[in-house]
Amino acid sequence: MSDNTGDTTGGGDSAVDGTAGGGNTVVADPLPGLVGFTAALREAGLPCDRHRVGAYFDAVERIDVGEAAQLYWAGRLTLCADPDDLPRYDEAFASWFGGESAADAGLPVRREQRARIAPLTGEGDGESGEEAGEQLSVAASDVELLRDRDLGELTDSERRHLRELFQTLRPVFPRRRSSRLRPAHRGALDPRRTFRAMIAGGGEPARLAYARKRTRPRRVVLLVDVSGSMKPYADSLLRFAHVVVRAHPADTEVFTLGTRLTRVSRALRQRDPERAMLAAGGAVADFAGGTRLGETVRVFLDRWGQRGLARRAVVVVFSDGWERGDTALLGEQMARLRRLAHTVLWVNPHAGREGYEPVQSGIAVALPHVDRLLAGHSLATLERLLREVRDA
Amino acid sequence: MTSESAATGTAAGAAHTAVSSPAKLSALLEDIGYLADDGVATAAFLALRMGKPLFCEGEPGTGKTSLAVALSESLGLPLVRLQCHEGIDAAQALYEWDFPRQLLHLRALEAAEGGRLNVEDAEQSLYTERFLLARPLLTALRSAPCVLLVDEIDRADDEFEAFLLQLLDENTVTIPEYGEVRAEQAPLVVLTSNRTREVHDALKRRCLYHWLEHPDLSREIAILRARVPGIGQRLAEQIAEALQRLRTMELLKPPGVAEAIDWANALRALGRDELDAASAATTLGAVLKFSEDTDRVRARLDAVLG
Numbered sequence: 001m002s003d004n005t006g007d008t009t010g011g012g013d014s015a016v017d018g019t020a021g022g023g024n025t026v027v028a029d030p031l032p033g034l035v036g037f038t039a040a041l042r043e044a045g046l047p048c049d050r051h052r053v054g055a056y057f058d059a060v061e062r063i064d065v066g067e068a069a070q071l072y073w074a075g076r077l078t079l080c081a082d083p084d085d086l087p088r089y090d091e092a093f094a095s096w097f098g099g100e101s102a103a104d105a106g107l108p109v110r111r112e113q114r115a116r117i118a119p120l121t122g123e124g125d126g127e128s129g130e131e132a133g134e135q136l137s138v139a140a141s142d143v144e145l146l147r148d149r150d151l152g153e154l155t156d157s158e159r160r161h162l163r164e165l166f167q168t169l170r171p172v173f174p175r176r177r178s179s180r181l182r183p184a185h186r187g188a189l190d191p192r193r194t195f196r197a198m199i200a201g202g203g204e205p206a207r208l209a210y211a212r213k214r215t216r217p218r219r220v221v222l223l224v225d226v227s228g229s230m231k232p233y234a235d236s237l238l239r240f241a242h243v244v245v246r247a248h249p250a251d252t253e254v255f256t257l258g259t260r261l262t263r264v265s266r267a268l269r270q271r272d273p274e275r276a277m278l279a280a281g282g283a284v285a286d287f288a289g290g291t292r293l294g295e296t297v298r299v300f301l302d303r304w305g306q307r308g309l310a311r312r313a314v315v316v317v318f319s320d321g322w323e324r325g326d327t328a329l330l331g332e333q334m335a336r337l338r339r340l341a342h343t344v345l346w347v348n349p350h351a352g353r354e355g356y357e358p359v360q361s362g363i364a365v366a367l368p369h370v371d372r373l374l375a376g377h378s379l380a381t382l383e384r385l386l387r388e389v390r391d392a
Numbered sequence: 393m394t395s396e397s398a399a400t401g402t403a404a405g406a407a408h409t410a411v412s413s414p415a416k417l418s419a420l421l422e423d424i425g426y427l428a429d430d431g432v433a434t435a436a437f438l439a440l441r442m443g444k445p446l447f448c449e450g451e452p453g454t455g456k457t458s459l460a461v462a463l464s465e466s467l468g469l470p471l472v473r474l475q476c477h478e479g480i481d482a483a484q485a486l487y488e489w490d491f492p493r494q495l496l497h498l499r500a501l502e503a504a505e506g507g508r509l510n511v512e513d514a515e516q517s518l519y520t521e522r523f524l525l526a527r528p529l530l531t532a533l534r535s536a537p538c539v540l541l542v543d544e545i546d547r548a549d550d551e552f553e554a555f556l557l558q559l560l561d562e563n564t565v566t567i568p569e570y571g572e573v574r575a576e577q578a579p580l581v582v583l584t585s586n587r588t589r590e591v592h593d594a595l596k597r598r599c600l601y602h603w604l605e606h607p608d609l610s611r612e613i614a615i616l617r618a619r620v621p622g623i624g625q626r627l628a629e630q631i632a633e634a635l636q637r638l639r640t641m642e643l644l645k646p647p648g649v650a651e652a653i654d655w656a657n658a659l660r661a662l663g664r665d666e667l668d669a670a671s672a673a674t675t676l677g678a679v680l681k682f683s684e685d686t687d688r689v690r691a692r693l694d695a696v697l698g
Binding site: 064 | 413434437438441442444449478488491492511546547549588597598642
């Protein structure tokens with residue numbers, strides 16, 4: 001846990017220290033200031049809904065607002081919902097109640113870098129209305145052609161058309177046995193239901209009831225490399241991820257890998273693909289940056305995977321395997337991932353090219369720890385990937 | 393919001409009147425050997441005062457579960473613990489009728505009455521207190537004020553979460569054959585999660601959210617001195633310093649406070665008052681739980697011991 005969580009403590013404590021002297025900026029009626037504070041937090045992306053804001057005011061009434069530490073904690077306890085919220089809260093608290101900016105107070109300034117998804121083409125979506133009519137008339141044979149087109153080499157109209165074709169994908173998840181039971185005609189005897197039936201029948205031996213284990217969808221985890229070398233595919237792969245998330249929102253997790261790890265599952269749960277992509281783009285600060293695959297996979301396993309997110313899951317890594325960091329680390333972490341996961345699939349957009357050899361330093365060390373290496377450069381290959389996932 | 397907390401009432405009535413500030417609560421916790429920092433003290437204080445459940449997340453070994461235990465002890469309230477697991481359902485968490493005993497009872501009645509059973513009476517006698525098996529949640533509602541620990545809620549599935557949500561909102565449960573069970577005072581609820589799964593926001597929204605960190609050096613020394621009988625200042629310092637270094641070593645499982653206490657106990661059991669390379673090497677198993685971690689630390693043991 002070398003990254004965020006570690007930073008958080010430092011930020012948390014220093015935020016309190018930094019404002020200890022500025023506590024007297026809270027005036028007799030603090031309410032207007034607090035409302036502004038919650039608005040600023042909402043702006044920063046914290047889940048400050050009506051419910052939480054109400055709880056915050058309630059909490060503030062019960063503490064000593066003259067004490068900066070108590071004021072700090074009252075907000076952090078009621079307005080945050082995730083460790084990722086804490087740095088943003090610390091920053092907002094320091095700048096709102098500190099009376100001086102975070103930088104002046106010597107606090108680590110953790111400005112959230114908002115990056116939009118880099119437009120893959122220069123053109124905006126302005127004239128899409130006109131194009132829509134055109135797209136509907138595309139003949140079936142064109143669709144077949146488009147299915148095999150390389151996602152990194154599409155023209156604008158092809159790209160728009162393909163986005164619609166993405167919506168026709170129907171991801172089916174593999175299933176695993178859960179520990180919940182369901183009534184069945186055969187299986188183990190279900191004493192509870194049997195006895196209940198007997199009591200209902202006045203104690204006469206009724207029909208025996210049986211139960212079997214239920215099945216439930218296996219979790220699918222998508223790790224999407226958004227570094228510079230994957231730039232032509234990042235947009236399409238995230239759209240693909242959106243389709244998968246929408247099909248099984250509770251059982252899919254999506255992370256982006258770049259210079260750091262970002263969880264975008266929550267952003268991608270929105271129904272509308274454009275809004276979901278915008279939200280995901282806002283969350284990912286390192287689009288088209290460098291890659292430290294081994295390092296980010298390690299962070300994934302430390303923060304999420306080992307706790308249970310990757311356990312028994314189908315993990316799909318979308319990456320070309322370009323590794324600027326230490327490849328030994330990547331090999332080690334992929335081995336660790338393999339031990340936790342049910343299946344590890346590696347999807348390489350370049351693997352579909354003719355004459356492709358898995359020689360990139362990263363992929364060469366990762367390959368021994370991967371169940372299947374798949375291509376992922378076109379709609380057709382992504383459909384094949386979904387079949388692999390279903391059969392995993 | 394305010395009206396809601398008024399309706400559910402404040403948790404642990406008698407105990408909370410004595411606790412007028414986070415500092416007071418912190419002192420109460422310290423009396424029984426739980427050293428709370430500002431955050432934990434304020435969180436628990438507000439949970440008491442606002443009658444809201446406290447949702448604790450954090451690294452394993454940061455004292456999420458022991459906070460609930462310490463709260464129950466220091467406030468003098470009974471502790472009811474519900475350990476969540478996959479597939480947990482109402483029958484395991486709330487209540488269940490003891491069907492086999494009901495059946496026996498029915499047979500006994502039949503035999504005693506020589507086959508002339510009064511159906512109404514017999515049925516009524518089946519659904520009484522003696523055949524009701526109370527599981528943790530029902531126990532908590534009945535024995536409130538109490539501390540209800542819902543441990544590792546992330547392991548339960550979302551159906552159970554929804555069910556728990558309803559229970560926490562209403563502090564009431566209706567058993568069809570029996571009647572309504574209402575908690576006179578809302579229990580002080582502590583939920584813990586290891587983040588193996590994201591808990592639904594609807595549940596989090598109703599709670600105070602607290603993220604626990606590993607303690608800093610001085611606090612960890614104090615915790616060791618409070619929790620390990622007979623430990624000297626020097627050994628506590630050495631262990632705490634080694635732990636701080638271990639946590640920066642990118643281990644698969646960074647050791648928590650529980651491991652620090654285990655380590656101290658192991659060393660005390662061996663009669664050591666000081667942490668040297670030899671005693672550290674033999675007791676490393678108390679701190680590290682992965683062979684990869686053990687190998688890595690063994691190779692750099694001198695650096696860890698400082």
